[in-house]
Amino acid sequence: MEGSSSSNIRHLRRICVFCGSNFGRKDIFSHATLELGKELVERKINLVYGGGSSGLMGLISKTVHNGGCHVLGVIPTALTPVEICGQTMGELKVVTGMHERKAEMARQADAFIALPGGYGTLEEVLEMIAWSQLGIHDKPVGLLNVDGYYDYLNAFFDKGVEEGFIKPAARHIIVSAPTGKELLRRMEVEM
Template sequence: AKDNHSCIDIAKRALYLRQQRNQSFAGEAEGGVVCSISELFTGSGLMETEAQALPMTKRPSASRFRRVCVFCGSSPGKKASYQLAAIQLGHELVQRNIDLVYGGGSVGLMGLVSQAVHEGGRHVLGVIPRTLMPREITGETVGEVRAVSGMHQRKAEMARQADAFIALPGGYGTLEELLEVITWAQLGIHDKPVGLLNVDGYYNSLLSFIDKAVDEGFITPTARRIIVSAQTAHELLSTLEMCDLVNAGLRADARGSRAGAGVGDGAAGALAQAGDCPLTGPRSWIDGCPFSC
């Protein structure tokens, strides 16, 4: 918990310094409202003068999303901008009345985004394997923590609970979670939007790799559109709100893949009746289809 408070301090100080450099930073947008950072976090030992205003923009109270799943690192990263982005994403979810589903940790970026959403009054659901609890949970947790037996169950439960997915900066685990939900969208298993919060160009190399795969014929141009990226939480969520990722072309691709594998409508129905996912095969392969096929 102490380490995460240090991350919070760094992010708050970054906000404060930015405000000092640009006096018009807070509340300059038309209809803007101001939310005190100190209302999000307490007990970090900051001077009162440093708990300045964080700009918010009035937004519709309703969102098409009830819950968004956020993938992110259990480490804070070396840049304060990563920690700031996690806090701002939490703010953005609160402003849109969206609940959070995440990996359940109280450390790193996971801890920051979950605290922001929880302190903003929205529900937080953390899903974590029991074996990772000693490593990823230190001190107090926020919201509801749901312990599961393993990593497959964790990902399946997060996917089942969410209406959309967003990836903050992270490492191997974040990439693995992100690429899996992209693959599921490509296969037609779900039509939930997938977003990448590309803080300070962190994911530029990944996006270049994906574009290279399109150029070389390994990813279709239609499937490339599954993933949406933006540099700010506001821009990303605004784009995802309007996004219908599994369009007619992607559905056709998925149907073609199934037909090529010899899984027609009749076979798919038989698999479903047998308790298997019609696209992924035996449920044991992913410990149960996360989308209730």
């Protein structure tokens, strides 16, 4: 509701963005990543991400870092030769494996956003959704649904509710929006 008290607004300080080391085939994915990075900077929200310097990972980290916000990359030792090509932005924390990476990213962030991505991005965001459902955290989880990228995943969640595999209250764990500005606005509202 417009004009509601500020106590209904969640003040996000550090967001974990899950994204890939590729750009995808459409320029709109890069444009949306840049827009999200600029929104984070405008709101003075720091970034936690997978630590890579290529693809959407490199783009979001560079945008946020160059905008003056803190950037923390968390990367497993085994992925450093694969996901780091060139200079990384901000602070880089190297961990032993994927489980430690996700746990550290979750510990450092007070919200999560998934950009369009592949299996790794999907696995990371689904784990954060499951952790929320299990009560491990109560942090907002957002899907940046660029060009309808997550329409089928959102439909899958709706089907899970319809078929009784996902509780209706748990469906509201996930916030989805087509732009970074709208997604952040929705995530800042207390659920």
